[in-house]
Amino acid sequence: MALALPDVEEGTAYGSPALKLHGQLLGCIPTNRDAEPNSFVLRVDFPQRDELVAAEPRVYYLKPHYEGYPCVLVRLSKVHPDAMRDLLGMAWRFVNSKAPRRKPATKMKRKAR
Numbered sequence: 201m202a203l204a205l206p207d208v209e210e211g212t213a214y215g216s217p218a219l220k221l222h223g224q225l226l227g228c229i230p231t232n233r234d235a236e237p238n239s240f241v242l243r244v245d246f247p248q249r250d251e252l253v254a255a256e257p258r259v260y261y262l263k264p265h266y267e268g269y270p271c272v273l274v275r276l277s278k279v280h281p282d283a284m285r286d287l288l289g290m291a292w293r294f295v296n297s298k299a300p301r302r303k304p305a306t307k308m309k310r311k312a313r
Contacts, residue, residue: 201285202219202226205221205288205289205292207221207222208220213228214228214231215231216228217229221295221296222295224295225243226243226288226291226292226295227241228241229241230266232263232265234265235266235273236261238275238276239273241266242272242274242287243269243270243271243291243295244271244291245270246270249271252272258278259274259279260272260274270294
């Protein structure tokens with residue numbers, strides 16, 4: 201699903217399989233020992249994360265290690281594919297808004313002699 205989004209590619213983060221957008225982490229298999237098995241962590245902003253966890257705590261959760269980061273943990277066995285697709289889109293928009301942009305190449309001006 202994620203690879204269908206523009207510019208998303210496979211990579212690694214902290215030695216774990218990951219999804220990246222413009223070289224920035226989009227999501228990965230969590231490596232912190234407090235994360236539950238069969239989980240995925242995706243970057244989203246804090247208000248969205250809080251809404252997800254409050255609305256569906258059996259699907260979305262946090263552990264203390266992740267509280268200071270704009271991300272949410274997802275129980276893959278509990279998330280509906282449509283919800284996961286929406287969540288990936290949410291993460292894509294969040295990371296895309298934060299990704300550094302390259303300035304367009306400009307022609308160098310010659311100095312007058």
